[in-house]
Amino acid sequence: MLIVVGSLHPSSREQLGVVLGLLSSEGQRSLPAETRSKADLVGRVIEELSAYGYSALHDPFVSHSTGEADDWLASTVQELFDADAFDALILTGGQTARSVLDRLGSRQIDVLSEPEPGITLGILDHPAHVPVLIKAGGFGNPRSLIRLKNLLLELQDIEEES
Numbered sequence: 001m002l003i004v005v006g007s008l009h010p011s012s013r014e015q016l017g018v019v020l021g022l023l024s025s026e027g028q029r030s031l032p033a034e035t036r037s038k039a040d041l042v043g044r045v046i047e048e049l050s051a052y053g054y055s056a057l058h059d060p061f062v063s064h065s066t067g068e069a070d071d072w073l074a075s076t077v078q079e080l081f082d083a084d085a086f087d088a089l090i091l092t093g094g095q096t097a098r099s100v101l102d103r104l105g106s107r108q109i110d111v112l113s114e115p116e117p118g119i120t121l122g123i124l125d126h127p128a129h130v131p132v133l134i135k136a137g138g139f140g141n142p143r144s145l146i147r148l149k150n151l152l153l154e155l156q157d158i159e160e161e162s
Contacts, residue, residue: 001053001153003092006069006093007096011140020056045057046080056145073096074100077103088152090134091133101124109122109124110123115133120133121151
């Protein structure tokens with residue numbers, strides 16, 4: 001499961017910090033993302049996805065404009081998708097979600113539910129039919145992304161059992 005945070009809203013960044021802190025406590029993220037090349041970053045995300053079943057991706061380059069950040073995130077998600085690195089997505093930030101979905105070639109989400117107010121759970125119409133949770137950037141408590149990650153993991157476990 002790939003968690004993609006494009007929103008710069010303080011609550012989104014706080015939620016990202018909780019996810020990164022959890023990954024750090026599991027022994028990952030030894031160097032800040034800012035010190036890595038994109039190839040190194042993609043490699044580290046693939047390692048985390050393989051070892052822990054999830055990873056977080058955000059634009060580590062503060063010099064990027066919002067549009068550049070969304071393009072960078074979308075192209076990075078595409079690289080990870082092409083490598084078959086993730087089986088579910090959590091997208092936070094409306095413009096980021098649109099950029100990622102456009103890049104993946106997904107034009108529609110088959111909505112399954114609204115597990116929390118303002119959060120949509122669906123399946124991409126892309127041929128891979130990847131489950132996706134989309135959350136606007138400007139709300140939630142610090143553990144919102146962790147809670148959504150756990151929700152998707154539970155849904156995947158239920159699907160595998162059936």
